[in-house]
Amino acid sequence: MTRTLHFEDVQIGDAIPELRKAMSIVRNVMYAAATWDFHRIHYDTELVQSRGFPKPFADGQIFGAFLAQMATNWMGAEGSLKKLKLSYRAMVFLGDVVTCRGRVTKKESGENLVFCELWVENQKGEKIVPDATAVVSLPSRK
Amino acid sequence: MSVFEHVRGLMGKEEVLQTGIVDSSMIRRFARAVGDFNPLYWEEEFAAGSRYRGVIAPPTMIFEMNFNEKGDVSEEDGSYPEIKLGLHRVEVIRGGNEYEILQPVRAGDRITVTRKVVDAYEKEGKRGKLVFVVLEMKYFNQDKVHIGTNRETLILVQPSSAEEKKP
Numbered sequence: 001m002t003r004t005l006h007f008e009d010v011q012i013g014d015a016i017p018e019l020r021k022a023m024s025i026v027r028n029v030m031y032a033a034a035t036w037d038f039h040r041i042h043y044d045t046e047l048v049q050s051r052g053f054p055k056p057f058a059d060g061q062i063f064g065a066f067l068a069q070m071a072t073n074w075m076g077a078e079g080s081l082k083k084l085k086l087s088y089r090a091m092v093f094l095g096d097v098v099t100c101r102g103r104v105t106k107k108e109s110g111e112n113l114v115f116c117e118l119w120v121e122n123q124k125g126e127k128i129v130p131d132a133t134a135v136v137s138l139p140s141r142k
Numbered sequence: 143m144s145v146f147e148h149v150r151g152l153m154g155k156e157e158v159l160q161t162g163i164v165d166s167s168m169i170r171r172f173a174r175a176v177g178d179f180n181p182l183y184w185e186e187e188f189a190a191g192s193r194y195r196g197v198i199a200p201p202t203m204i205f206e207m208n209f210n211e212k213g214d215v216s217e218e219d220g221s222y223p224e225i226k227l228g229l230h231r232v233e234v235i236r237g238g239n240e241y242e243i244l245q246p247v248r249a250g251d252r253i254t255v256t257r258k259v260v261d262a263y264e265k266e267g268k269r270g271k272l273v274f275v276v277l278e279m280k281y282f283n284q285d286k287v288h289i290g291t292n293r294e295t296l297i298l299v300q301p302s303s304a305e306e307k308k309p
Contacts, residue, residue: 021177030175034168036208038220047219060236061206065176068202077182077192080243081201087238087295 004076007112007138016102016116019070023058023096031062055095060088063098063120063129070100070118071134078139082113086132090122097123102134112138145232145300146273152227152259159224159257159279162209166249169199172207176200199247204281205239205292209253227259227275229298237274237295245289252284260293273298 021027028042040047043056064086071081092098102118114136120129143151166186173183181188182198189197214223225234247253261276274297281290 027175027177030171032220034172034175035206036210036215037222038215039222040220044220061202061239062176064202064239064241065172065178065200065206068200069176069178069180072178072180072201077180080246083240083242084202085238085240088236 004078005074005138006141007107007109007114008141010104010107010114010138012104012107014104016070016074016104016118019066019073019100021066021098021100023092023094023098025056025094027062028056028058028094031059035059035061053091053093055093057094058092058096060129063088063092063100066098066100066120067102067118067129067132067134070102071116071136075136075138080137081134082137083135084132085134086118086129088128089130090126090128092122092128098128102132112140114138145229145298146262146264146271148229149227149259149262149273149275149298153262154258154260156256156258158254160209160211160253160255162211162253164199164204164247164249164251164253166197168207169197169203169249172203173200194246194248197249199249201243201246202241204247204253204290205241205279209255225296227296227298233299235297235299237297239295240293242291243289244291245283245287247281247283247289251289253289254282256280256282271300273300 025043032038032042042059045056048056068081098120100120102116104114105117106115116134118132118134119127121127169183178200208222216223258278260278263274264271277294279292283289
């Protein structure tokens, strides 16, 4: 966390270092406890199979937390995430591995804002969060 | 009253949804679930030396968690009934979120959350009509400073008409 990304270091088209996450029952249960959302669809195999799903699946909002982590890892402690917009396209089951990716689409000096497009894909390359966007503010070297 | 009429009727009314205090163990529990070991969330000393001068929460944490002051959890399916907007026999699917982060949440902050239904519309799905609801949650700290907004789209799946006829 000693690295600092400055506004001047960023170019349009730059890729954000990717972030990979394995979805496990332990993660889903920890997330349920952390958010007070204990819906059985996130950990109860018997229940979800009775509804026709192969395995328990993730709470979509955790992908926002993953994207936020990708952004903060990239920026370092001096940058700030200002906006994040995402939608959930497909289910992510226990055992899936998701990868967060993104790139810079626009820069706006003044407030030193950087606009990014982000997405999350599963191990088959399917975009489960297809077209997320983020706005971050970065420190300037000046 | 249909599900759609019910949610249309809620439009524009702002309510206080929740209040609660964010503490450092709540932050660590959330960061651990996500797998985010950023020292701003974990290390008191590092965080104190940062521009935040103390431990903060991951930027989207407050929008993802509930304070659930009443311990309201359904024994049947484990769900958090408050999300159902006063409806009982609907399944709620989260469609998307739009977060605006105005200020970081700090360990020790007392947060008040307001909720308002800002839009509701119907769309034809594969298995009948789906009701879309857009909620706007606003977050305020102990100094009444607006620190963030979460615009959330929920998709309400209505019970089949056969189920609806049950007493």
